[in-house]
Amino acid sequence: MAAFTGKGEPSPRLLTPQNSMLLLIDHQPQMAFASHSIDVQLLINNVTGLAKSAKIFNVPVVFTTVAAKSFSGPLFATVQEVFPDKEPIDRTTMNSWEDQKLVEAVKQTDRKKLVMAALWTEVCLATASLSALDAGFEVYIVTDASAGVTAEAHEMAIQRMIQAGAVPVTWLQVLLEWQRDWARQETYNAVMNVAKEHAGGYGLGINYAKSMLGEHASEAQRELGK
Structure with missing residues (x-):
């Protein structure tokens, strides 16, 4: 191999x-x-x-x-x-x-x-x-x-x-398959917004991470996407 x-x-x-x-x-x-x-x-x-x-x-x-x-x-x-x-x-x-x-x-x-x-x-x-x-x-x-x-x-x-x-x-x-990589910053925020608006519990998790973790929310949001 x-x-x-x-x-x-x-x-x-x-x-x-x-x-x-x-x-x-x-x-x-x-x-x-x-x-x-x-x-x-x-x-x-x-x-x-x-x-x-x-x-x-x-x-x-x-x-x-x-x-x-x-x-x-x-x-x-x-x-x-x-x-x-x-x-x-x-x-x-x-x-x-x-x-x-x-x-x-x-x-x-x-x-x-x-x-x-x-x-x-x-x-x-x-x-x-x-x-x-x-x-x-x-x-x-x-x-x-x-x-x-x-x-x-x-x-x-x-x-x-x-x-x-x-x-x-x-x-x-x-x-998420279209996004694929959270390092693609040009679409990252828009994807997060659609998830928050339409993805139910996943969207709640994104909002929760932002409110609880503040400046560290972006890293947590990426973890939620895994």
């Missing part, structure tokens, strides 16, 4: 801001009303945190809605506020990958790793992710920023996608 000579190279399986893009599908009121695999307020929190994460790292983002004006309503307001000038691609197909505008928008990002979340998991996420996999993309499904009509529907869809080659992740995992 060769001797270790220095810092190891990161796995190409890992997400970086340079190799991935974010696709958010149908996070709309009408779709959320029937989503019962996760608390709706928690869902909104997670999707918003994911959108803010992408903005921090300048990760390309594509939004899509289905029948926004006639049935499903607009994109979640908290998500649209993160990217106020980005217009969602509205369509009629349940499988967003069958909409040419969306496929072209994804291809224009020139990224092969697709981070995807959708309502509902068993329909809009499953059909799009399976289609993207067959089109040669690497698909990372954000399970806690997606929801199904039942817990069983959500879980069976997740299993189906995993069997096809999709990689399950959570929104906070994506944020």
Whole structure:
């Protein structure tokens, strides 16, 4: 076995801001009303945190809605506020990958790793992710920023996608994988702010460390990130 000579190279399986893009599908009121695999307020929190994460790292983002004006309503307001000038691609197909505008928008990002979340998991996420996999993309499904009509529907869809080659992740995992190194000061404070706003107990820990440790809080915050 060769001797270790220095810092190891990161796995190409890992997400970086340079190799991935974010696709958010149908996070709309009408779709959320029937989503019962996760608390709706928690869902909104997670999707918003994911959108803010992408903005921090300048990760390309594509939004899509289905029948926004006639049935499903607009994109979640908290998500649209993160990217106020980005217009969602509205369509009629349940499988967003069958909409040419969306496929072209994804291809224009020139990224092969697709981070995807959708309502509902068993329909809009499953059909799009399976289609993207067959089109040669690497698909990372954000399970806690997606929801199904039942817990069983959500879980069976997740299993189906995993069997096809999709990689399950959570929104906070994506944020921290994009950051990767706490020495990256250009994004450090923004990541901490998103964590404090949306990461539950982890965010509480960051605030606690700051209030209890004062000037030593930065070091403690880095420890919390391990």
